[in-house]
Amino acid sequence: MxxxxxxxxxxxxxxxxxxxxxxxxxxxxxxxxxxxxxxxxxxxxxxxxxxxxxxxxxxxxxxxxxxxxxxxxxxxxxxxxxxxxxxxxxxxxxxxxxxxxxxxxAGRHRPLREHGTRLLYLGDGCALGTLDACAQGGDAPIVAVEVPADAVEPLADRWPRYRFLPAAEAPGDALQSWLERAVGNDELGNLDGAVLLGHAQSIQRQRRVLTDSLNLPRRAITTRPYWATGRAGL
Ligand SMILES: Cc1cc2nc3c(=O)[nH]c(=O)nc-3n(C[C@H](O)[C@H](O)[C@H](O)COP(=O)(O)OP(=O)(O)OC[C@H]3O[C@@H](n4cnc5c(N)ncnc54)[C@H](O)[C@@H]3O)c2cc1C
Incomplete structure (x- = not known):
């Protein structure tokens, strides 16, 4: 609503x-x-x-x-x-x-559908709370979050297992560069699932990298846009 x-x-x-x-x-x-x-x-x-x-x-x-x-x-x-x-x-x-x-x-809890056991979680600052809630149960998941530059250090101190990336000029650019580099360096080769949250247009770009370069099937990728450029509320 x-x-x-x-x-x-x-x-x-x-x-x-x-x-x-x-x-x-x-x-x-x-x-x-x-x-x-x-x-x-x-x-x-x-x-x-x-x-x-x-x-x-x-x-x-x-x-x-x-x-x-x-x-x-x-x-x-x-x-x-x-x-x-x-x-x-x-x-x-x-x-x-x-x-x-x-x-x-609030109604009854309906958890996000996650697929796989070796998971990648990506999102921006507004998704950090959800990513943290979801990543608690996983098997050493990789969590990368794009946040304002001055928030990187305090957040990294608080959540040392997560990678905090300083946001670039456009939403999603920092996460996209990190993702492309990690795929190129073969750091994400053994993933079997991903959860992408946050900025709608960025999620689409991230999913494309995961399906095209890592051959992850679309059903292994959970997406949930939290906000979109040009839209108020989602
Ligand atoms: C299922 C779900 C769960 C969510 N959980 C959380 C949560 O736990 N914590 C949290 O902080 N947010 C969460 N969000 C995101 C939050 O609802 C949005 O950021 C919301 O749009 C902010 O409302 P607003 O009224 O301040 O801005 P809006 O009126 O919605 O938007 C005003 C302007 O700001 C832009 N905008 C909206 N959100 C963002 C953003 N995050 N960053 C930069 N620009 C933005 C819009 O494009 C618009 O131009 C969740 C969203 C969904 C759909």
Missing amino acids: PRAPAVIGDLVESAMGRPAHLLDAGEPAPGFLELDMHAEPPPGGWHPGHEIQIRATPTQGRRYTVRTVGVTDPQRIGILVATEAEGPGTTWMRRLRVGSRTTVL
């Missing part, structure tokens, strides 16, 4: 709304917000990778992802937000203050 009449938004909220309040907020790197919330769980409970929505305005929804779920408190969820977009979703997130009461929308 990126954009819907307010009356439809009200109906969705009455069916899927979960009362929540902000427990803690931090800035792990420039351009990122980390939010810790207490939120009533949907049927089946919260899971890392759980998709949620917020009503950024009465007529506009935006999607985000649960990165962590509390071990001792299953109603405590963590969300990592990239703040580059500067649309109503980002404004909504930035406005939250510790103690703020709000509503998040």
Whole structure:
């Protein structure tokens, strides 16, 4: 529901709304917000990778992802937000203050379909929370994330197993160069699956490299666009 009449938004909220309040907020790197919330769980409970929505305005929804779920408190969820977009979703997130009461929308968790066991995960900053949630269970997956240049160091300190690439001028260019180089150097030869998240147009280019140069079948590649050049909300 990126954009819907307010009356439809009200109906969705009455069916899927979960009362929540902000427990803690931090800035792990420039351009990122980390939010810790207490939120009533949907049927089946919260899971890392759980998709949620917020009503950024009465007529506009935006999607985000649960990165962590509390071990001792299953109603405590963590969300990592990239703040580059500067649309109503980002404004909504930035406005939250510790103690703020709000509503998040969520249904039963439907995990991303992943294929294979030796996986490559690619995405940009807004996908880092999801990539981290998904890559937890994998068998030493390769994770590469394109982020603003000044966020590379703090994020690499926090997640030393992931490769953080400083974004170039156009979205996806840094990731594309890294991918082409890694394929050329035969660093990705034994992959049998990939998860590509984030910028829609970049995902298409990445998939082409994986199918054409690594001969990965399309069904082994999971894609999920999170935003697109020229579009507000997805
Ligand atoms: C299933 C799903 C899960 C998601 N999970 C997360 C998450 O956990 N954390 C997170 O931070 N984001 C997540 N996103 C992405 C987030 O919903 C978008 O970035 C959203 O568009 C931001 O909303 P906005 O209102 O601020 O900007 P919009 O109004 O949507 O867009 C305003 C402008 O910014 C551009 N834009 C949008 N997003 C980005 C971006 N990320 N980087 C640069 N430019 C952008 C648009 O093209 C547009 O020009 C998820 C998206 C989906 C579909």
